[in-house]
Amino acid sequence: MSASSVPPTSAPSTAVPAVQVSGLRKSFRVAGKTVEAVSGIDLTVAAGEIFGLLGPNGAGKTTTLRILTTLLPADAGEARVAGEDVRRAAALVRRRIGYVGQLGGADRGATGREDLMLTGRLYGLSAADAGRRCAELADVFDLGALLDRAVRTYSGGQRRRLEVALGIMHRPVVLFLDEPTTGLDPQNRANLWDQLRQLRDGGTTIVLTTHYLDEADQLCDRVSIVDHGRVVALGTPDELKRRYSADTVTVTPEAAPDLLEAVARELASAPGITRAVAEAGPGGQASIRLTVSDATRAMAALFDALAVRGIPTRAASVAQPTLDDVFLRETGRSLRDAGPAAAAGVAAWAGVAA
Amino acid sequence: MTAFTVQTGLFFRRKLLETLRQPVWLITGLITPLLYLALFEPLLRSLAGGPGFPAGHVLDVFVPGVMVLIAFGAGMGAGWPVIWELDSGVIERLRVTPASRLALLLGTVLRDIALFTVPGVVVIAIGTAFGYHLHWGGLLLLFLLLALLTAACSAASSALGLILRQIGSLAAVVTGVQLPLTLLAGILLPLSLGPAWLRVLGHVNPMYYAVQAARSLSGGSVANATVGVGFLVMGTATALTLWWGTRAYQRAMV
Numbered sequence: 131m132s133a134s135s136v137p138p139t140s141a142p143s144t145a146v147p148a149v150q151v152s153g154l155r156k157s158f159r160v161a162g163k164t165v166e167a168v169s170g171i172d173l174t175v176a177a178g179e180i181f182g183l184l185g186p187n188g189a190g191k192t193t194t195l196r197i198l199t200t201l202l203p204a205d206a207g208e209a210r211v212a213g214e215d216v217r218r219a220a221a222l223v224r225r226r227i228g229y230v231g232q233l234g235g236a237d238r239g240a241t242g243r244e245d246l247m248l249t250g251r252l253y254g255l256s257a258a259d260a261g262r263r264c265a266e267l268a269d270v271f272d273l274g275a276l277l278d279r280a281v282r283t284y285s286g287g288q289r290r291r292l293e294v295a296l297g298i299m300h301r302p303v304v305l306f307l308d309e310p311t312t313g314l315d316p317q318n319r320a321n322l323w324d325q326l327r328q329l330r331d332g333g334t335t336i337v338l339t340t341h342y343l344d345e346a347d348q349l350c351d352r353v354s355i356v357d358h359g360r361v362v363a364l365g366t367p368d369e370l371k372r373r374y375s376a377d378t379v380t381v382t383p384e385a386a387p388d389l390l391e392a393v394a395r396e397l398a399s400a401p402g403i404t405r406a407v408a409e410a411g412p413g414g415q416a417s418i419r420l421t422v423s424d425a426t427r428a429m430a431a432l433f434d435a436l437a438v439r440g441i442p443t444r445a446a447s448v449a450q451p452t453l454d455d456v457f458l459r460e461t462g463r464s465l466r467d468a469g470p471a472a473a474a475g476v477a478a479w480a481g482v483a484a
Numbered sequence: 485m486t487a488f489t490v491q492t493g494l495f496f497r498r499k500l501l502e503t504l505r506q507p508v509w510l511i512t513g514l515i516t517p518l519l520y521l522a523l524f525e526p527l528l529r530s531l532a533g534g535p536g537f538p539a540g541h542v543l544d545v546f547v548p549g550v551m552v553l554i555a556f557g558a559g560m561g562a563g564w565p566v567i568w569e570l571d572s573g574v575i576e577r578l579r580v581t582p583a584s585r586l587a588l589l590l591g592t593v594l595r596d597i598a599l600f601t602v603p604g605v606v607v608i609a610i611g612t613a614f615g616y617h618l619h620w621g622g623l624l625l626l627f628l629l630l631a632l633l634t635a636a637c638s639a640a641s642s643a644l645g646l647i648l649r650q651i652g653s654l655a656a657v658v659t660g661v662q663l664p665l666t667l668l669a670g671i672l673l674p675l676s677l678g679p680a681w682l683r684v685l686g687h688v689n690p691m692y693y694a695v696q697a698a699r700s701l702s703g704g705s706v707a708n709a710t711v712g713v714g715f716l717v718m719g720t721a722t723a724l725t726l727w728w729g730t731r732a733y734q735r736a737m738v
Contacts, residue, residue, distance in 0.1 A: 199580050200579075200580065201576065201579055201580065201737070202737070221582060224580060224581060224582045225582050227580065228580075229576075229577065229580040231573045231576050231577060232573070233571070233572055233573025233576065234572065234573050234577075235572065235573035235574050235575075235576055235577025235578075236572070236573075236574070236577075237498075237569075237572070237574050238572055239502055239505055240498070240501065240502075244498070244501070248494055248498060249581065251490065251494055252491060252494065252578070252581045252582065252583045253581060253582065254487065254582075296577065
């Protein structure tokens, strides 16, 4: 087909979403009880972004990823990856995606080179092409000196680098990673983030799961917060934080509590401030706590109000919202608290879909 | 070459390397059948010529039985590494590649056939030195028949590993079926020595037909119903277990 035969209105291939999911459901039978791991997930991942599924253990992130990577059939709903239906065109989807599972999947007894070569050849590369690609990836992931050693002898960070290299051996359109940085030390974690960003900049779409707030915040272009098998919030990290919570300003002036209450009442209607309360702090030290939509204007109003009354300020702080605030707001509990309880739930049916 | 044959070759090579890295298995695989020959054959010698015992040299009766044991053992070992591969995510990773699930299974099956063939040749060679009568044509068919038995055991063991997912459960099942399957096949002692009910039970055991056909082939009798039935039963068992193992790979989950 010549280029001119393509109608001008047709979208370029990059406009086809990398992942399109609607009404996805999956349950498991565990000890005679049905547990719904995914209960109606809808999401769209644009081509070329790093998309994060953030949620506590047992939220349904891994099950969702397994459905998208053709490992598990969904009970209901539709999922298209790289333009193809994961159920009806599983073979096509498999050619276009890469997957780095939680367990990693490197063959411990084999050498890194054997693992990479086997993977390349399974995707149809010739031995020569696989060899070239292997050398290229060894360079990118700093694996050169390790390639001919058994994977068993690698450190955790080295093995993870090999596993990511295995996942992109065939230059997939979409790369899925299940908790890629769990168990990595801060330096290896930062390195992996850099490598994933470079992949994204090279045009690869990346979908990852994480239960780390900072990872979702700093690495992901867009985040969906998943809880109990549902998407409870979706957007860029900044959007989510702005939409679902606001900055908090706390000042500790030197003044009597009743005077501060009057100031707080006045500030409650000031521009940029959504809520103002006077709080008694420890040791009788009162402070004013403002929930603000616009920190700059709120600060101005606050210091004006204090200056007019000649009240000196002892301390002031501004706290930015975190994704945990978003999670708290959507689910009623903190992501940090959600971990252990949810993990216990997972342990009960770990055999099926942890 | 099609993608399927390339993949089968790649997986075969991978499994072969896995075995060569653990020479302990190779050594045990060779020593166990030789121990059978050295320790069991003297016991049988006193039975030879007695009622119910087939005519001919003791080794002519015993060697085909040992060959069946080697094939059974080579195949049944397939399930253990499968569980390690499940636990380390190797199978999950391979399942996301376009690799054929049958090719994945066949890699192991072909390796196990090699694991049967090498000690099999050694046993025949040593047996011949001590009085076993060689019949070349029958011997070739014997290796073919027992390659099918190895394949069936290997595919079944892989399937069991993928389904049971626990070393302990697999060990329980494998040791549980090992005794009735081997005893009721007349491998070490011909079933003709036993009472009628034992011989009847033997007829529901697919391995019984493999052993009967193996003895016939080993004796140089190639074109008869026993051999035909042996190939038919082993061919069917191989086809069914390959189907079962492929299905298990399609659904394997940690």
